[in-house]
Amino acid sequence: MFFLATRRYVCLPTPTPEITTTKMAQALGWGEGERINTRGVRPVDPKTGRAKGGNEFSADKPSNCLTGKARTWKRVSDAQRLTVQEAGLLVGFLPLYLWHGSRTSVFQHEADVVPPIIAAAVLSEVLGVPWKPRVRDYNDQLYRLGEFLDPYADDFDTVA
Template identity: 30%
Template sequence: MIVDLFAGPGGLDVGATQLGLKVTGIERDTAACETRRAAGLATVEGDVRDYGPADFPGATGLAGSPPCQPFSVGGKGRGRAALDTVLRLAGWLAERRSITRETAGFDDERTGLVLEPLRWALEAVDAGRPFRTVVLEQVSTVLPVWEAFAGILRGEGYSVATGRLSAEEYGVPQTRVRAFLVASLDREVRLPEPTHQRYRKGDQQGQGALGLLPWVSMADAIGWGMTDRPALTVAVGTAAGGPDPSCVGGSGARATLYGERDAGRWVDCARIVAAEDLPAYRGGRRDTIRLSVQDAALLQSFPADHPWRGSRTKQFEQIGNAVPCLLARHVFAAAFGIPVAAPNASSAAA
């Protein structure tokens, strides 16, 4: 069984369960917990800081996707500004020193949460029941933290791989880039090899490296939108009440969307989605391009019937913050040595 810290609505967990792995997620957001339970995902509602490996004695795997807001390029950047402190505290954990007082001093309490997976991993080692496999995900700017964790975990006997993965290279219809860490005590690990071509501006679908599938466009995935490229990163939300398929805070990304539409590389959604979700261009004024809940979830490669719970705003928040399920599936397959094309495979590691 895998224990998933900061489990959200199940992005990592859906990918893992598609491979036959068993996962229990810890999540403190009530709406996300309701979504998880409705989807049949094992859930503990609470704060990961209140738990530890001793509370999950049967767990042989650890996963985690700590809150990304402090480190996101679209946020205030408090986590990025505190990066040196985070790296120093990771060293303290490796020395088995307490970091409780120091993490309480961060301007944004979520900054210190990125250290929780390392605390869990080292506590399990010290208890004589180390997690056999570890999978961590965060925004791209957190890669230096994962690299610091990698050095510490190697000192504990793990094989570790870290790096940035671009979602469209694994069949996800958006160009989200995330930093991953994969570690194992049982095998030499590597990050998964791409299965799809990388999107590059000006490239056509089907052009590129031999042996790779074409990247998936936004229109391919949801039936409307950009026909000539994947969606950009799905933002958590807008003042209008829904996400747009652009990176958080990226005016340039929105310009890309409008440019694609104005150039004719766009499928009209007027007959597909509700009026309030239409991409609008009224009276010469460009309004925000918005997605329905179902559209946003499909761009994150969630199953079409994933049962979202909470208010509309909370549903969008869950989707925007989640790990794309298909990307997670590829990463777990690489970590556990499971063929990615076998969604019902069983595993002794489960």
């Protein structure tokens, strides 16, 4: 939900197939089959045989919503924690975006931020400019598999 002031009626955009959906593993350059542990070793519920309170999810689909607690997420295969840069990438920031503060505060900032892609869609509706070509271009370049973007390149405005 957004509260925006404008002098005209605005219909906020709905998701469309024109904007590609990227799986978490793809976005982070991980192989298929990765699982994310969100809460460490949890007691097992004897009735279900599963960890209590949720514990793991597959990285082979879009990421779960980030919260400040995402700082504790680990890959099951090698126990590597999700990095600040990886979490930033999941919410739509360039890999070398400079976050400031402690690990805890940075993850909270990343969880609270309005992602650039959402901000572009909402603001462009208010301003009356097309957003889909730019967002599609940004999204496609942001999540290019196996590549790191040049943080100084200004190539996200090539479609408009």
